[in-house]
Amino acid sequence: MLKVATAALAAALLCFSSAAWAESPWPANAKVYFIAPADGATINGKVIVKFGLSGLGVAPAGVEKPNTGHHHLLIDVDPPSGAKLDEALPINDPHIKHFGGGQTETALDLPPGRHTLQLIFGDASHVPHDPPLVSEKITIEVK
Ligand SMILES: [Cu+2]
Numbered sequence: 243m244l245k246v247a248t249a250a251l252a253a254a255l256l257c258f259s260s261a262a263w264a265e266s267p268w269p270a271n272a273k274v275y276f277i278a279p280a281d282g283a284t285i286n287g288k289v290i291v292k293f294g295l296s297g298l299g300v301a302p303a304g305v306e307k308p309n310t311g312h313h314h315l316l317i318d319v320d321p322p323s324g325a326k327l328d329e330a331l332p333i334n335d336p337h338i339k340h341f342g343g344g345q346t347e348t349a350l351d352l353p354p355g356r357h358t359l360q361l362i363f364g365d366a367s368h369v370p371h372d373p374p375l376v377s378e379k380i381t382i383e384v385k
Pocket residue numbers: 303312313314331340341342364367368
């Protein structure tokens with residue numbers, strides 16, 4: 243009897259965890275963050291942005307491998323929300339940069355003034371998924 247109950251419980255847990263997996267493909271400990279620049283930094287010239295990632299791996303766009311994806315940089319824009327999270331991030335949007343080659347840093351030419359930067363991770367097909375894996379949003383001042 244105990245064995246049957248244990249097996250039923252194990253089956254129920256398995257169902258539950260695979261359902262949760264379908265909603266969020268990102269591991270619970272996965273994290274994206276900025277190594278540089280620092281929040282509030284004032285920058286002269288090119289903005290060197292370094293992307294941090296833990297709990298996941300980087301793979302180029304188009305490479306389907308579990309627990310991998312590529313970085314996207316949101317410039318002066320909020321992350322998508324709702325149903326948009328299950329669609330590919332737009333390719334030709336000047337506010338969204340894809341790093342589909344698997345890059346982990348970039349140099350930006352931004353006009354002088356205040357800008358916000360935020361990272362959002364996407365899968366092989368550029369889909370962020372719901373809930374999205376995003377970094378904190380940082381604000382920088384370009385001279
Ligand atoms: Cu992409």
